[in-house]
Amino acid sequence: MDRVRDPVKSIEFYTKLFGMSLITRKDFPEAKFSLYFLGHNVPPLATEEERARYAFSVPGVLELTHNHGTEVDSAFEGYKSGNEPEHRGYGHIGITVDNVEALCEKLDGAGCRFIKRPNEGRMKSIAFVTDPDGYWIELIPKGF
Known part of the structure; x- marks a missing residue:
């Protein structure tokens, strides 16, 4: 799971440049965040239930988490990628x-x-x- 500042920008990046498709989106308004699941070679899925089941049953699904408001918060400095010397990890x-x-x-x-x-x-x-x-x-x- 990667946290993203702007889900529109991130989804466009992965779909246009990497050929992924948005499988499903799960919104949690009370907690002020949304989850986006992307994958390759996604078949047509008619219902949200089918999309959710698919997202959790195939390998290679990318999960993006968006905390609402970060895309417009000028004070938000972004997330740590885990590759900065002072924040090694992921x-x-x-x-x-x-x-x-x-x-x-x-x-x-x-x-x-x-x-x-x-x-x-x-x-x-x-x-x-x-x-x-x-x-x-x-x-x-x-x-x-």
């Missing part, structure tokens, strides 16, 4: 992709921030990019 998510280099070109064109490009470092076949909230995403070639 590292990153990994996504297997068909072609790391091609996806990196797409991400580069979209202005994404890279931590490591495929031609850098010792492991030439992988890359790391950040999402809108600064979380690291490892891009791994299928069959790696």
